[in-house]
Amino acid sequence: MTDRLNLAITCFPTFGGSGLIATEIGLAMADRGHRVHFIARDLPVRLRGTSRQIFFHEVTESDYPALQHSGTYPLALASKMIEVASYERLDILHVHYAVPHATAAWMAREVLGDKAPRIVTTLHGTDTTLIGTDPSYLPITRFSILRSDAVTAPSEFLRQATWEGFGIPESFPIQVIANFVDTVRYAPVRDRACLRPLFPDLEETEPVLVHVSNFRPVKRIGDVVATFAEVHRQRPCRLLMIGDGPERSPAERRLRELGLEGRVAFLGNQEHFVELLAASDVFLLPSEQESFGLAALEALSCGIPVVATAIGGIPELVDRGETGFLSPVGDVEGMARHVLSLVSDPPRWAAFSRRARERVLERFRLAPAMDRYEALYRRLVAGTAGR
Incomplete structure (x- = not known):
């Protein structure tokens, strides 16, 4: 050899x-x-x-x-x-x-x-x-x-x-x-300037939620939209949707019905989206099946807390109450509460962000x-x- x-x-x-x-x-x-x-x-x-x-x-x-x-x-x-x-x-x-x-x-x-x-x-x-x-x-x-x-x-x-x-x-x-994850590429470098072309009227303190996937039924894209809508009902926010697939069109249709299409950016499949991810506030992953959750790991590496479902391999990745929150599949209201608990408390968000990055450096x-x-x-x- x-x-x-x-x-x-x-x-x-x-x-x-x-x-x-x-x-x-x-x-x-x-x-x-x-x-x-x-x-x-x-x-x-x-x-x-x-x-x-x-x-x-x-x-x-x-x-x-x-x-x-x-x-x-x-x-x-x-x-x-x-x-x-x-x-x-x-x-x-x-x-x-x-x-x-x-x-x-x-x-x-x-x-x-x-x-x-x-x-x-x-x-x-x-x-x-x-x-x-x-x-x-x-x-x-x-x-x-x-x-x-x-x-x-x-x-x-x-x-x-x-x-x-x-x-x-x-x-x-x-x-x-x-x-x-490449922790050099996926790093907590927050610069919200990259969000301006997508949301020209974005307020400085307005939360930005993000989801990255292949938009298949197993990802429950409808729950992403519903969680975002519930959060927005209580606190104005924005949503980045990165990826593409069969569930994209129904999601866009539902957002138009809710009158929220102007607050959401669908970006399609993107190879380079790290700066957008790092500029966001909470990563949403309401899947009904995940063996690991690579997109969530990339978010954690950028210091972005994750709100996800407690299924599959996600509990091995997201430390409940420390780097993010986990909810039962379909619990849109619970996920929205978790998001609001983070974006409404900057010191708490900062603590979650710091621990998320530390855990990735330790384990992934x-x-x-x-x-x-x-x-x-x-x-x-x-x-x-x-x-």
Whole structure:
């Protein structure tokens, strides 16, 4: 084994948390001198700049008429994995999302035989709690997880959900490596000047709430709007909506019905929004399912308290009554009360903000997480870990 690893990463190249975390792992490993190959449909959104250590391999599907609508992506992905592994002599194939990436990795290994790289599967949430446990996919998802050389999850919640959802014994090792954040990029630098183009008449003391997600039903975007409306009823405020998805249009329609559309800015998918996040006052996350809550972690790193639902991995991230507040799913009034308790008491908000930043620096920095991933890779390559 040489000091430099030859690593491939497969992820969904979208604004979703799994793709962002996978890309940041690859960038960090390249910074440590390893060769990193991204195998994906498109260039991951955070794969910025150029590097002699980073390579991109596009997965293309056949346009043959008989194969249309037949779901050929897993086969095309497995073929590209075989190709890259053969030519590049990969040490590690790190796949993010069990369905279909872990399955494609297993198929590639069956073809490569003794020349196959070791497979690391990182679970991220709906691949195990929703899609993977669907009866149509459960057997193959369970099989693919069990055939991985190592499996990681970002939270204790997701590890337990994987064991229980797939009937996997707890003796089967799933290593918890929490998601992380670049604390230099996501820092508590508050400059409300960036809000002026969005809200020209913004008062200096007017609270700004923020939500970042893919606007899927599981995010309960209607609850974001309802919480904002309840807070505004008692204290005028503004709302930043960063992201896009199927729930955006219903949310915009509801705000027009309430006459609040002028107090809300929908910004769509944004790669660079840190200054807006840091200039806000409270982050809202009323999801009905979250394996971790990466967007909330980014807010906490900026010193922004989080008001969220007490589900999934969020309680492992948000310290109730110290860095934010947690409510039952659908408790709009309770979430609004928590928001008001923060924005109406500046010293209390400042204390929450300070503790939020401190907790992130203690538990969720990038470098310690990369140390754990790198150590895992090296154990696998040395043959001292895995199954």
